[in-house]
Amino acid sequence: MLSKKTKYALHALTYLGKHKDEGTVLIHDIAEEYGISHKFLENILLELKKAGILGSKKGKGGGYYLIKEPKEIPLSKVIRLLDGPIALLPCVSLNYYEPCSECKDEATCGINKVMVQVRDETLKILENKTLADILLGE
Template sequence: MLSRKTKYGLKALIYIAKQDKSAPVLISEISDKEKISKKFLESILLDLKKNGILGSKMGKGGGYYLLKDSKEIKVASVIRVLEGPIAMLPCVSINFYERCEDCPSEETCALNKLMIQVRDNALVILENKTLFDLANT
């Protein structure tokens, strides 16, 4: 299940992607239109900025803007920034792998094999959907 942070981050990015590209979007505008707490949204947008998805401009005419074209921002990348691993178990994560302490053998673990299939099928969708796709549905 996606956390509220990730859900709100995606909603904010979709909102920004739908706006005029020539002007940054105010955090208060996103907060009002998407019904997200401004304080919580500030934290989310800062994480997205630190990870190279958003840029910001201070002062009059300031706000947040996408650093890349929305067609280049994959949903999987945003989820990894805000949520962490996409895999449901650490032993099947591609980017955040950790061995399960209670598992005697990943090679014979039926749960591991199932979760690899779940991860792979989820990745097919998440790696092939972009912010552009979400903003234009």
């Protein structure tokens, strides 16, 4: 399951997508819309900004805005950013690889081989669904 961080990030992106022609949007407005803690959401938006998905304007009259087209923001990117690996095991993660302590030899591990396939097929799904798909359903 996705963490609340990722879920809230998706809600925030959806909100920003729906209001993308209205200039900047306040953290406050997003937090209120979904009943989320302002401060918790702040951290999330900051991460999305650092990842190059959002832009921000500081000071009075500031706020956040999308700097990418919704169709250029795949679920895979948001999930990796807030939740970490998409792979089911560390030993098959492309972005967060770590060996499994209990595994003597990855080359002869049947679980590893199957999980590589699961990872590739899962990635296909999550790279093809984007914020644009979410916005279409609203």
